[in-house]
Amino acid sequence: MTTRNAFIERLIVWMQDNMDKPFSIQDLAQRAGYSKWYLQKLFYQATHITLGDYLRDKKLEMAAKKLKYSKESMITIAITSGYTSQPAFIRAFKKKYKVTPSRYRRDSLCNFEPM
Template sequence: MLKLENLIQELTTWIDEHIHEPLKIDDVAVRAGYSKWHLQRVFFEVQNIHLGHYIRDRKLACAAQDLLNTQESVIDVSLKYGFDSQQSFTRTFSRKYSLPPSRYRRQQLSEARGWQQ
């Protein structure tokens, strides 16, 4: 099992290094040298999250950080992380954070300013 855990750790590092690319499960499977079905099963066993969900969640977490730490527009952030459109990014982001990206940015920055005062 340690060998598989090491493989998954290497893959999560590789995913983080390529997070700006339009990553697909097939891409990760090719990188790992396993079929996508086997890789998804092993990934879930080790990480307790589906590979596709992991990739999506990492992209959303990075996008959320960019919304807070840069002046990039929502469309630029959505394209940066490989979303097909601002609409699909907004829908996915809203499901995860319960707010659309622009409101998330305003609310988080407003709260941060409140803490600084």
């Protein structure tokens, strides 16, 4: 494993551990000591996915889990997922899951089997 790949793996672990906190690509770059452009280049070379797409995907996965397993309001989930408005969150969620967040929550509740 190259030093760059090890660095990207550590970055991914940090992002996963802090996904519920607000941070931007610029914040990650400052933390890593690189420009945001260079960090994005390194990330893409190691993963073949853009850093922005990776973050968006992981934030939406976190939002889907919250919709399914919590009673947090949709606006709270949208904000903690990094969206500045509920409509922007709904559009992104629908693009990924092909269903609105409210429908996803409703369908998840109907299919939820208690342990």
